[in-house]
Amino acid sequence: MILLSDAVVAGLLEKVDIPDPADLEVVSRARPTVAPEQYRPFDYSSSDIPPLAEFGSGYRFHITGLLHDESGAPTEDSEVVARWWAYMQRKLDDHLDEILDWDEILLDDADTAVVAYGCTARSAEHAVELARERGHRVGLLKLKTIWPFGDAIIDQLADRIDRFVVPELNLGQIRLEVQRVVGGRAKVEGINRADGLQISPEQILDVIAEKALA
Amino acid sequence: MMTVETPEMTTWESLQDVFEIVSRRGPDPIILSSIPYLPGDEHRHTHFPVVLGPPGRVISMAVGLRAALPDTPLLLVTAADSATLGTNHLIHTARRNIGMTVLMLYSDLLETGDIPVDRTGWTSTGYQVEMEQAETPLEWAIALQASLVGRGSLLNPSEFANLIVEAVETPGFSVIGVTGDPTLRTEVMSRRSDWPEYFATYRAWSEGMAPSPPSSIRPVPPAQPRSSTPARIEVRIAGIGGQGVKLAGTVLSEAAALGEGLWATQFGDYGSATRGGPSRVDVVMGSRPISYPAADNSDILIVLSREAAAAHLTHAGPGAACVADEGTVEPGPGGPLIVPITQLAREHAGTPIATGVTSLGCVAALSDAVALSSLKIALPTRIPERSVESNLRAMEAAYKLTADLIRGNQT
Numbered sequence: 280m281i282l283l284s285d286a287v288v289a290g291l292l293e294k295v296d297i298p299d300p301a302d303l304e305v306v307s308r309a310r311p312t313v314a315p316e317q318y319r320p321f322d323y324s325s326s327d328i329p330p331l332a333e334f335g336s337g338y339r340f341h342i343t344g345l346l347h348d349e350s351g352a353p354t355e356d357s358e359v360v361a362r363w364w365a366y367m368q369r370k371l372d373d374h375l376d377e378i379l380d381w382d383e384i385l386l387d388d389a390d391t392a393v394v395a396y397g398c399t400a401r402s403a404e405h406a407v408e409l410a411r412e413r414g415h416r417v418g419l420l421k422l423k424t425i426w427p428f429g430d431a432i433i434d435q436l437a438d439r440i441d442r443f444v445v446p447e448l449n450l451g452q453i454r455l456e457v458q459r460v461v462g463g464r465a466k467v468e469g470i471n472r473a474d475g476l477q478i479s480p481e482q483i484l485d486v487i488a489e490k491a492l493a
Numbered sequence: 494m495m496t497v498e499t500p501e502m503t504t505w506e507s508l509q510d511v512f513e514i515v516s517r518r519g520p521d522p523i524i525l526s527s528i529p530y531l532p533g534d535e536h537r538h539t540h541f542p543v544v545l546g547p548p549g550r551v552i553s554m555a556v557g558l559r560a561a562l563p564d565t566p567l568l569l570v571t572a573a574d575s576a577t578l579g580t581n582h583l584i585h586t587a588r589r590n591i592g593m594t595v596l597m598l599y600s601d602l603l604e605t606g607d608i609p610v611d612r613t614g615w616t617s618t619g620y621q622v623e624m625e626q627a628e629t630p631l632e633w634a635i636a637l638q639a640s641l642v643g644r645g646s647l648l649n650p651s652e653f654a655n656l657i658v659e660a661v662e663t664p665g666f667s668v669i670g671v672t673g674d675p676t677l678r679t680e681v682m683s684r685r686s687d688w689p690e691y692f693a694t695y696r697a698w699s700e701g702m703a704p705s706p707p708s709s710i711r712p713v714p715p716a717q718p719r720s721s722t723p724a725r726i727e728v729r730i731a732g733i734g735g736q737g738v739k740l741a742g743t744v745l746s747e748a749a750a751l752g753e754g755l756w757a758t759q760f761g762d763y764g765s766a767t768r769g770g771p772s773r774v775d776v777v778m779g780s781r782p783i784s785y786p787a788a789d790n791s792d793i794l795i796v797l798s799r800e801a802a803a804a805h806l807t808h809a810g811p812g813a814a815c816v817a818d819e820g821t822v823e824p825g826p827g828g829p830l831i832v833p834i835t836q837l838a839r840e841h842a843g844t845p846i847a848t849g850v851t852s853l854g855c856v857a858a859l860s861d862a863v864a865l866s867s868l869k870i871a872l873p874t875r876i877p878e879r880s881v882e883s884n885l886r887a888m889e890a891a892y893k894l895t896a897d898l899i900r901g902n903q904t
Contacts, residue, residue: 292759293757337521405784
């Protein structure tokens with residue numbers, strides 16, 4: 280997993296609501312039941328979440344960022360490497376519903392959907408608030424995971440949305456994914472900026488409002 | 494003392510023998526290594542828990558393990574990478590004296606030819622002279638006041654194991670140079686028993702953050718703003734670095750969030766702004782969660798320098814309440830309120846660093862959203878105790894002057 284950090288969010292102080300720890304469900308990782316010498320921490324043959332021994336509990340094993348085998352030892356054995364990637368892909372496919380995450384904001388009656396992620400999603404949310412005040416039927420799809428791409432939600436929206444607006448702090452990346460899934464059913468437009476500044480709510484609002492003028 | 498000739502053993506095998514001796518004296522050590530492929534290494538025969546980490550970074554990984562496992566010996570196998578690629582980790586961990594034992598292998602053991610491990614050629618003066626004049630990583634560790642610094646030899650596993658055990662049993666951060674050169678003396682080069690174990694403090698903090706007991710979390714009132722508070726109020730304070738602009742934003746946002754129960758964000762314009770360059774902070778607060786944290790359309794704008802006045806006053810909307818520090822704009826009708834903010838900061842707090850905090854008095858006078866009393870509660874958590882009273886006086890003076898000016902304008 281790669282967590283995409285963001286200078287705007289990192290430099291921001293804000294109030295957050297922290298839930299009462301007592302209200303949180305804690306899932307404890309299973310501990311090994313086999314003898315230490317038989318323990319294989321990355322043996323996925325019986326479970327996608329194999330038992331994990333605590334360090335210092337007598338189970339001795341390797342932890343590494345290099346590609347490793349079931350024992351945890353680094354390996355360049357192509358068979359083991361292929362098995363590992365096949366497993367990772369299968370695990371990803373099987374749990375896609377739990378991995379993909381997004382917020383749908385004011386999309387129920389919308390004809391225009393802004394698709395945004397990261398700090399740009401905050402500009403987009405404010406733009407949508409301002410656009411709603413001016414009577415535009417616009418909503419926001421805020422992507423919290425961007426890869427694997429959430430094909431299903433875009434596919435579902437494409438049946439009822441006329442226009443997707445994709446603001447991004449690059450020259451257009453996720454826009455291409457949206458275009459791929461929409462497949463011509465709706466208009467897809469990018470708002471792109473690569474000058475070190477944030478996309479402002481006004482910049483998004485202007486694009487949303489263009490259609491009303493057209 | 495037993496001395497053994499082990500020409501047929503690889504470095505890793507020799508180290509494992511040493512670790513075996515260490516483990517017989519106490520709990521299983523965890524080995525952290527930034528050297529994945531030592532000559533002749535055979536990873537499958539794991540005698541210890543091993544964490545392989547990127548060169549130079551195993552020290553920071555060990556900090557995390559230390560937090561989770563207060564009593565487990567942590568032995569780090571590194572080359573000069575922990576003094577070069579991991580310089581900052583080494584410095585910060587040594588300064589905080591976090592308990593771990595770094596084994597820094599001399600280059601002869603890693604068969605890297607004549608690449609020197611000495612970090613020489615430092616020319617900085619004045620600042621941390623002792624550290625910057627240290628020529629080798631071990632002298633450097635001594636200068637950083639590590640608990641124990643020494644040199645051990647793989648040619649003498651028993652003596653080397655004794656040294657490691659001493660390092661493990663000494664609270665705090667230890668560095669041991671590891672050599673295979675029979676001409677180098679093995680010794681303890683520095684011991685410091687007077688150095689406090691700062692990690693105990695870190696551990697106490699982390700325990701305070703644990704779910705139990707929940708009462709240890711500082712309670713924050715749920716957002717219950719007065720019904721008259723708008724959904725969104727944008728405040729921008731702009732000046733130059735060294736005026737305490739960011740601090741002012743932090744205090745204002747905390748006063749809004751904690752004192753008034755509002756939603757609030759503080760967003761600074763980071764960059765090279767430390768002293769003298771432009772500095773800006775945006776605080777957005779209101780009765781609803783804040784999406785966009787920038788004050789592009791400020792409701793309240795405070796400018797504390799000529800540059801800030803030129804850059805921001807022209808963009809202020811027609812409804813914006815603007816205050817300019819004296820001397821930053823030409824006074825005239827239709828212009829901003831002029832308050833001698835820097836002068837008040839100097840007069841009451843004795844320093845221009847208090848200018849930002851002083852300007853919060855103007856903000857309180859211009860808006861009902863954040864009361865002066867909430868600012869008074871928020872300020873002491875953010876500045877040294879000795880400065881609280883004088884900063885509050887400056888803030889109150891700015892409040893009073895601004896309120897008088899507003900009243901004067903109304904009559």
